[in-house]
Structure formats: structure tokens, C-alpha cells
Amino acid sequence: MQTEEEILKIKKVKNTAVRTVVLRHLLSQEKAQSLKDIENALAYTDRSSIFRTLKTFEENKVIHSIEDGSGMTKYAVCAKGCNCDPKDLHYHFYCTNCDKTFCLFDVPIPQIELPQNFKLQQANMVVKGLCDNCNK
Amino acid sequence: MQTEEEILKIKKVKNTAVRTVVLRHLLSQEKAQSLKDIENALAYTDRSSIFRTLKTFEENKVIHSIEDGSGMTKYAVCAKGCNCDPKDLHYHFYCTNCDKTFCLFDVPIPQIELPQNFKLQQANMVVKGLCDNCNK
């Protein structure tokens, strides 16, 4: 696993106190985090600073965002080598029982056959159901 | 194509003036509509009435909602026979140029292989890119 500093260096994002702590928090969580999740976890960092940090991270492909239908955008750290291209597409799973959203990096995404002349750029694929923990 | 009255009868939703006009509007549009889209199109119908109508429609599977990442939930009429089960899953396409979101009823959704012990209930699959009109 890379450190925060290494990731930011690779993605050419200047390292600051807020950025380090936000990225560290994201790396420490297995579920994708909302702005509020991060705000709650980092009690002394201002919401708008976290917000702008997330925008910077997203622009520079440090993280990607997930619209899981919960009303709050979630964020997850990109996998190593991710360029947020169609090739980096993966499903996200939203557990309707425990409200956990996370990347399914291990589930292959089948080729999407778009109609004639459509161009694929990105996708937001959220699969909903019960996670293994809740499906007992 | 079924009329509004037929659809509401099949889905066991009582027919009212607002419901008829909202459903008629949805049927007349090829792109999925946001609450604001509908509000703008139906100048004399109140937003909260439209909102509650959409909730009623969604609960009764007259329509389904799409989170396309634009910040506004979009709504589209369900296909005939749709029960909003995993079998009725389909991709949605969001054109990053013309901002049009619509159902790709004709693109087959491949089987989603979830990890061991996960249970699929629903999905929100939004593919983004250029539509045929904008990809020229």
C-alpha cells in the first residue's frame, strides 16, 4: 500500500495538512465516505476545506465519486494505476441493510455494447442489495 | 402504446388530474425528466403535488428513478410488464454534451457476478458519454 505522500506525489497534487489527513482517512476506511462522514471523523477540519480537497482529489484522479442514491456523494480512493478511464470501470455495491458502499474491484465489468455511434466515456454503476455480512 | 388511464389502471393507482398530466408528460418525453423539468413543463401544477405524484408512481412501479449524477433525480416510465426487479434492469445513458438521460432498453445487461453470499436486489447503472446525436 502506498502512503498518502506517495499517492499525492504520483498524482501531482501538492501535499498539505488537510489533504494528508483527508486522504489518510479515506485510505483507512473500507467503505466509501461522504463529505459528512469525513467531517465527522476529522473534527477539527472545516467542511469547506474537506469539500475543496475532495474536488481537487477528484480532478486529479486521486479519488472517484460514487452516486449511490443515498443523497450523499461518496468518495473512494482510486486503485493504483487508475486513470478513471472506461478501462478502470468497476461496480459499486450499496448494502441496503448496513448502508455501506464500496468498490467491487474484483468483479469484472462486462463489455458494454452501446447503440451505434454512441461513445462511452464514464459510468456510475451501483449495484444494490445485501452484503455478505448482512445476508445471513 | 398504452394511455395514461390504462397504465394507472394496471398499476392500481387512482387516476387524478395531476397524475394524468404528469404521466402524460413523462410519456411524451424521450429523455428522463427531473422534478424541475416537469414543473417547468406543467406551469400550473404545484411542485409538491408533482413530487408526491412521482413518489406514488415510483412506489407503484409506474415509473423508476435514475441517479445520473447531475444532482437531480430523473424519472422514466417503466416498460410494459416491468416489475422493477433485477430482471427489469437496464442501462441508462447520460450524454455529457446534451445532458439527456434515457433508458437503454435495447442493450442487454450481462449477468452480474457478485462475490460469494451477496444478494442482488436492485441497481442504478448509468453509462456516460456522447449520444449518437452529439458524437459527430
Added chain:
DNA sequence: CTTTTACTGCAACTCGATTGCAAAGATTAC
């Protein structure tokens, strides 16, 4: 016809997201 239930319109409100601005910090120019 009267009572009960459902629907509608209006206004107020919630809450996640976003922005303006000034202070603090970092970088570059001299």
C-alpha cells in the same frame, strides 16, 4: 346528504453542496 378519506396547493423548512471573502501559509521574485 353527511361523514370520512384522499388529493392538492401553498408556504415553510431541511440538508447536502457550494461560494465569497479575509486570514494564514507557502512559494517565488528581488
Added chain:
DNA sequence: GTAATCTTTGCAATCGAGTTGCAGTAAAAG
């Protein structure tokens, strides 16, 4: 080094999609 410049941060205010309380109207039941 210091001064000028650019970037980041914190705070407060604002935006806007979504949601709700409530009273009036319409429809259904008795």
C-alpha cells in the same frame, strides 16, 4: 534575507433539490 505573489484554509452565508405541515378541496363511503 524581505517583499510580492499565489495557494490553501476557516468561517459564514448562500443555493437549490427535496420534503413536510397544514388547511382547503375533491372524491369515496356510509
